Amino acid sequence: MALDRQRIVAEAVALLDAEGLDGVTTRKLAARLGVQSPTLYWHLPNKAALVTAIADAILDQEFGDMSPPEPDQHWQDWLSGLAERLRRALLAHPDGARVISASQLSRTMAAISELAMSTLVARDIPLRQARVIVLTVERFTVGHVLEEQAPRPDTEALKDFDMAAFTDQHPTVVAAIADYFRPGRTVDDLFRECLEVVIAGAAVKAGANS
């Protein structure tokens, strides 16, 4: 099978799924493609370009179809949905948020921003506020998923972790986490509640617009 950029990126995503971002090395990727690693450098200038291509692929997978809101839909709900989709795209692959934050100039991310900002402008929100709102939502979402996907500290490190002392020094944090582990609650609920904060603020800052 011919080796081209598209096939390289597709296999890189598969490798990401199998081993995480640190497992995506030029050698392993080349091996999967039945090729020697320097060959990849004929198709890609460097590894950063590969990561950006992976980021675009991840986003494209979830944002293949992007559409503005229905006329009767509140932009708040539509923007929430966009953020939920962005999160879903990042969670769909190990280290998805790291991949996006390590990528440079992702075309798809730019397209998402364009759609979101123009949608808000079409709802009579001033351009500057539209940009502020969209950036806030995007950066919060990436920051949040980055934390969600942070590696669990290994058991070795936990051995000299004094839980009693931690609880003593951080009672509120511990109580809040305990609440968060209440039966029936999921990580999705936490994201949704945080997102509601951001969207509520966006509504305030957007002025009295619909």
Next chain:
Amino acid sequence: MALDRQRIVAEAVALLDAEGLDGVTTRKLAARLGVQSPTLYWHLPNKAALVTAIADAILDQEFGDMSPPEPDQHWQDWLSGLAERLRRALLAHPDGARVISASQLSRTMAAISELAMSTLVARDIPLRQARVIVLTVERFTVGHVLEEQAPRPDTEALKDFDMAAFTDQHPTVVAAIADYFRPGRTVDDLFRECLEVVIAGAAVKAGANS
């Protein structure tokens, strides 16, 4: 001079300042300390622990003194100030946001969360909402600074970047960025405006509390 964990971390921060996170290698760090690199492994279990220690050092530098708000101060203003300080801490060092997001179980970060959540609880905000608000502010801030510190794409990559086509496909984004470069505006203004969105939402979601 005796080599201990504290001196290692201090020198690691200096190395971070000089060369960025990718420049922080065990060999370079050891060389600065006048020592061979395996020696470091007597004081640290692995590099991840070093990064976490650097993260704590960066935060400690800005959050040496942490105090709850004055009784007459709105918690919104106090929380804004906390976020501004967090951002300042991250911006004070190259790749500061990457360091914090790569760190695991930072004690100082936990202390910041504890202070913020307990402060909100003391202002009669329900525990769960307090946690949601604090997490939102923290993760937005890290996400934002992560973007602020993202490396500028090298000139090589920009050579085949078609600005005209980009403007054509993303007119709103380009217009928004142009507005952002208006004279007198700084990157600090953008952060402040985004933060205002988050804080406004926090105020809404906190209910009718002070």
Next chain:
DNA sequence: ATCGCCTCTCTATCGGTGATAGAGAGAATC
């Protein structure tokens, strides 16, 4: 038809990375 160019992959190698094994120096303790 053949010569030369172009596209793509190869081998060989470079300098660098985090990490481990195990020797050994020197101080502290018994």
Next chain:
DNA sequence: GATTCTCTCTATCACCGATAGAGAGGCGAT
């Protein structure tokens, strides 16, 4: 004085991104 503990060393591992440069094969122009 012998032993043990603390700390640093040398030597080495497997692996990483990246480059130089050879060479195979197709394709077009002569």
